[in-house]
Amino acid sequence: MRMLQKPHCFIPLFVITLISLSRPCFCSYRDNPFRAHGYDHPTTTSRYPYSGVSKLFKFEYDDEIQSRVDNAPTPVDSTVVNVDDFGAKANGSDDSKAFKEAWEYACNSSQGAIIVVPKDKIYHLKPIDFSGPCNSPLILKIYGTIKATVHHSDYQRRRWLFFDNVQNLRVEGEGIINGNGRTWWLKSCKINTTLPCNEAPTAVTFSQCSNLRVAQLRIQNSQQMHLSFNKCVNVKVFNLFVIAPGNSPNTDGIHVSETQNIHIKDCVIRTGDDCISIVSGSQNVRVTGITCGPGHGISIGSLGAGNSAAYVSNVIVNRATLSGTTNGVRIKTWQGGSGYAKNIKFQNIKVHNVSNPIVIDQYYCDHHKVPCPKQVSAVQVSNVVYRNIRGTSASNVALKFNCSQRYPCREIFLQNVAITSTQEDKEEHIAEASCSNIRLSYRGNVSPPC
Ligand SMILES: *[C@@H]1O[C@H](CO)[C@@H](O)[C@H](O)[C@H]1NC(C)=O
Ligand SMILES: *[C@@H]1O[C@H](CO)[C@@H](O)[C@H](O)[C@H]1NC(C)=O
Ligand SMILES: *[C@@H]1O[C@H](CO)[C@@H](O)[C@H](O)[C@H]1NC(C)=O
Ligand SMILES: *[C@@H]1O[C@H](CO)[C@@H](O)[C@H](O)[C@H]1NC(C)=O
Ligand SMILES: *[C@@H]1O[C@H](CO)[C@@H](O)[C@H](O)[C@H]1NC(C)=O
DSSP states (O other): OGGGGSHHHHHHHHHHHHHHHHHHHHHHHHHOHHHHTOOOOSOOOOBOOOOSOTTTOOOHHHHHHHHHHHTSOOOSSOEEEEGGGGTOOOSSSBOHHHHHHHHHHHHHOSSOEEEEEOTTOEEEEOOEEEEOOOSSOEEEEEOSEEEEOOOGGGOSSSEEEEEESOEEEEEESSOEEEOOTHHHHHTOTTTSTTSOOOOOOEEEEEESOEEEEEESOEEESOSSOSEEEESOEEEEEESOEEEOOTTSTTOOSEEEESOEEEEEEEEEEEOSSOSEEEOTTEEEEEEEEEEEOSSSOEEEEEEOGGGOEEEEEEEEEEEEEEESOSEEEEEEEOTTOEEEEEEEEEEEEEEEEESEEEEEETTOOOOSSSOOOOOSOOOEEEEEEEEEEEEEESSSEEEEEEOOSSSOEEEEEEEEEEEEETTTTSTTOOOEEEEESEEEEEEEEEESOO
């Protein structure tokens, strides 16, 4: 992983990985009879033998990420860098300058450094870039609270705490990161429909980081998204509380884009948008032990917006509990996109009163005013396993597969799925499945079936 320490090496490596991984897929597209001859059966629900499932998912990479992140160099003879020594006051005035200087000092250290944000104090920060590369591994220990400025004019870009191009970094410490987002929510077009739709900042972004660990923090009331990983490799995220009101607009919990080898583990996420969203360029994503709700559930996508190509592969979501969310596990793609979402496994999932527990929506469209025009191409969804998913649905539609007519969902496997309607005592509220353009197979008990 040493070679990844230079930023210039990172992008070509990523591109090469992407190209080499996508090649077999392009070949299989060409070989795919549905594609080659155009597929015009409006709805096909075939039950073909449940073969080959066991070899679908071999997350060999997983132990490797673990050991890379766990064995990543950490500060040894570290310098302890306390933000207070750089003039942070935690008295309500702006502490940005002290944090920036503490970061630069630590980043310049050649024997590693631990930056300490002391306990029982509230530090106020404007947007800050914590940039690397640094000369040695760093730990940012947040014991106290970091709170965002509410002056919108302080934000030139859509970010608040921005970690860029840092290798061997740990951010941890049982403290609080507070995006102080209320004033942004009130300005959202989703809250006040007379206002124009403007994006708000992401509270914490990690961009082009490698060997990264983010743990044991509470991240709350973000301006928009709480935590975003973009173009990172080898990331471990665990024991986070990510909390915002259920009606706060677009406050996704954890967003993963163009990131490889990421393990998100044992987090509680209660927000106003997706609990976890995984978008294009992401590969080898493992999500385990997540408690979610309120919010919009765990999403792959949206993918393929604006006729773009999207690639997501090797995603496993294992052991999640979703309560009162609008969706459970969802794959959402726009019409007109291309590329793929493949090798995805959702297993051991509990849903409690989730409006749509299992969703593949290839007609995703979040323009509320104008409907999206009909387009033929689509992101190909294939090789998706739903295994041991149980609980209750708040709507009648427990399973919803609305796949592309031209590029139907393929190799969709359902095994031991049992979802009932929350109001099943009433006859008109029997859980059902709505399935279009999908090739699927079953094993064990699946209820409701397509
Ligand atoms: C915080 O402390 C600084 C330096 O002592 C002082 O200049 C500033 O006025 C204080 N701010 C508040 C809000 O008390
Ligand atoms: C970085 O560290 C070197 C060597 O320890 C020192 O000479 C230099 O002044 C430091 N630069 C900054 C910006 O702290
Ligand atoms: C919505 O925004 C408009 C324009 O800024 C403002 O006049 C109005 O009071 C806002 N409505 C609410 C309910 O906040
Ligand atoms: C289930 O969710 C619906 C709407 O999402 C809500 O109205 C209802 O109170 C919830 N029921 C329970 C038992 O939580
Ligand atoms: C699938 O999505 C299309 C476009 O939004 C919609 O017209 C259709 O009713 C949906 N089908 C199902 C079965 O939900």
